[in-house]
Amino acid sequence: MAIDQPMIELVLDSLACQRGGRPVFEGLSVRVKAGHLLYLKGANGCGKSTLLRILGGLLAPSSGTVSYDGTVLQQHDIPFSAYALYLGHQNALKPIWTLRQNCDALCRIMTGRDAPVERLLETAEHFDLSRLLDQPVRYFSSGQKHRAALMRFGLIDRPVWLMDEPTVGLDSKNRDALAGLMEKKLASGGIILAATHDPVAAAGTDFDVSAFAPASDNSGPFSSAFLEDWA
Numbered sequence: 001m002a003i004d005q006p007m008i009e010l011v012l013d014s015l016a017c018q019r020g021g022r023p024v025f026e027g028l029s030v031r032v033k034a035g036h037l038l039y040l041k042g043a044n045g046c047g048k049s050t051l052l053r054i055l056g057g058l059l060a061p062s063s064g065t066v067s068y069d070g071t072v073l074q075q076h077d078i079p080f081s082a083y084a085l086y087l088g089h090q091n092a093l094k095p096i097w098t099l100r101q102n103c104d105a106l107c108r109i110m111t112g113r114d115a116p117v118e119r120l121l122e123t124a125e126h127f128d129l130s131r132l133l134d135q136p137v138r139y140f141s142s143g144q145k146h147r148a149a150l151m152r153f154g155l156i157d158r159p160v161w162l163m164d165e166p167t168v169g170l171d172s173k174n175r176d177a178l179a180g181l182m183e184k185k186l187a188s189g190g191i192i193l194a195a196t197h198d199p200v201a202a203a204g205t206d207f208d209v210s211a212f213a214p215a216s217d218n219s220g221p222f223s224s225a226f227l228e229d230w231a
């Protein structure tokens with residue numbers, strides 16, 4: 001099941017999370033309505049990426065709920081990927097494949113079909129990657145790889161976009177291209193959560209994740225029993 005229609009709202013209710021055996025945040029609640037962009041702000045390590053990973057279904061909160069349009073999502077029940085498109089710090093591109101092959105593979109996983117050709121060409125053009133479509137990704141510069149990873153947002157329909165540091169490595173022209181894509185998504189009723197230390201030229205509301213730091217001291221060492229080496 002994939003949801004490709006706009007939603008009414010995304011509700012996070014009293015979320016708490018632990019990583020490495022230490023609390024990261026607690027009591028985190030917010031409502032995000034259709035057409036809104038929430039910029040996740042706060043100091044390094046306050047939990048912005050952690051929050052996006054929870055919303056993407058990659059990490060379980062220790063308590064609290066996430067609901068999309070009133071449906072409370074549970075890992076292994078309704079897949080979060082049915083609602084949300086996530087881009088984290090890793091680009092999830094296969095270096096030996098061409099950009100086109102990478103896009104097709106991702107679209108097959110998310111939609112069951114190759115990338116629609118017209119959309120593929122349009123999105124590649126949007127991120128100035130048309131001439132690289134049939135080149136293996138391993139020959140791309142870091143900014144080109146990041147733009148290649150961002151292409152998923154132009155190719156796959158999901159009501160919610162989860163973007164972790166979406167501007168990293170982008171020159172000003174491509175920052176504008178990204179902002180244009182985000183604005184189009186918001187205008188169509190999409191919801192975007194973006195963790196970023198840099199301003200993006202798309203209107204949104206700041207949300208300070210640091211404000212939900214745990215009352216208890218979490219500055220001690222990691223407990224090796226809880227480290228997530230895969231992440």
Ligand SMILES: Nc1ncnc2c1ncn2[C@@H]1O[C@H](COP(=O)(O)OP(=O)(O)OP(=O)(O)O)[C@@H](O)[C@H]1O
Nearest residue numbers: 019020024043044045046047048049050227228231
């Ligand atoms: N793989 C992991 N295993 C255990 N703990 C982790 C792991 N990744 C992150 N953490 C811990 O989770 C906490 C929140 O990290 P997170 O990456 O969410 O912060 P952030 O706000 O996104 O930081 P930044 O601004 O530096 O990107 C930190 O204390 C970090 O040490």
